[in-house]
Amino acid sequence: MRPIFLALCAMLAVSCNSAKKKADTAIIEVSYTDNAPKLDGKATESFWNLIDWNPLDQNWIGGPYDHEDFNGRYKLAWNEQGLYVLVEIMDDVLYDKSEDPLKLWWNDDCVEVFVDEDNSGGLHQYSHNAFAYHVALDGNVVDLAPDKTPKLYNDHVRSQHHTVDNVTTWELALSIFDDSYTDGAKNKPLTLKSKKKMGFALAYCDNDSSAERENFIGSVFVPGEDKNQGWINADIFGTLVLKK
Secondary structure (H helix, E strand, O other): OHHHHHHHHHHHHHHHHHOOOOOOOOEEEEEEOOOOOOOOOOOOOHHHHHOOOEEEOEEEEOOOOOOOOEEEEEEEEEEOOEEEEEEEEEEOOOOOOOOOOOOOHHHOOEEEEEEEOOOOOOEOOOOOOOEEEEEEOOOOEEEEOOOOOEEEOOOOEEEEEEEEOOEEEEEEEEOOOOOOOOOOOOOOOOOOOOOOEEEEEEEEEEOOOOOOOOEEEEOOOOOOOOOOOOOOEHHHOEEEEEOO
């Protein structure tokens, strides 16, 4: 009887992890661009001027903060080679404490990009069902691998940022990989197509020199008291629709 019970539990776990998320929320239609941005953190490309800003204003972790301490917004574009993200952060202190990119990376100021290639939702903490890319000030990109250790995914996300006074502009180019991605193997990014849906969320870790990050501000509303769910559960992601 016990082997049958365990088999049923395993089947249920697989079923729950592979099931589609219940509904698309926070839907954003993403505009197409013929030319990729230069990635200099200056957003001089004309196509950025034609795209609306989206707010980065959901406080997932931390107490209240004022406008001078943090304010954020972002834009999105795409072409066949990948997804492009323009992020504008007003932050009075940029803090990068850990020299080792694989230690306490979430406590430094960084942009975090959540991507669920097939918009399936579900758990991804220790799998590539979705990715949670922590993009550091030095350009390193960290996520947890299926072996439960942090790894660098610098070939997934390229970035540059530029700061004037207390405003930092980030430009990021993401190569999109599906859930067949295997660490240590030769993996090919997807060629994106119009009408494709992807799960997506964006966040910013804000630390003004404390031992731990003071706020974690996201792009989507997360119900309940525990709002720090994006690194575990792709069900909370919004949905991007690629338009051409």
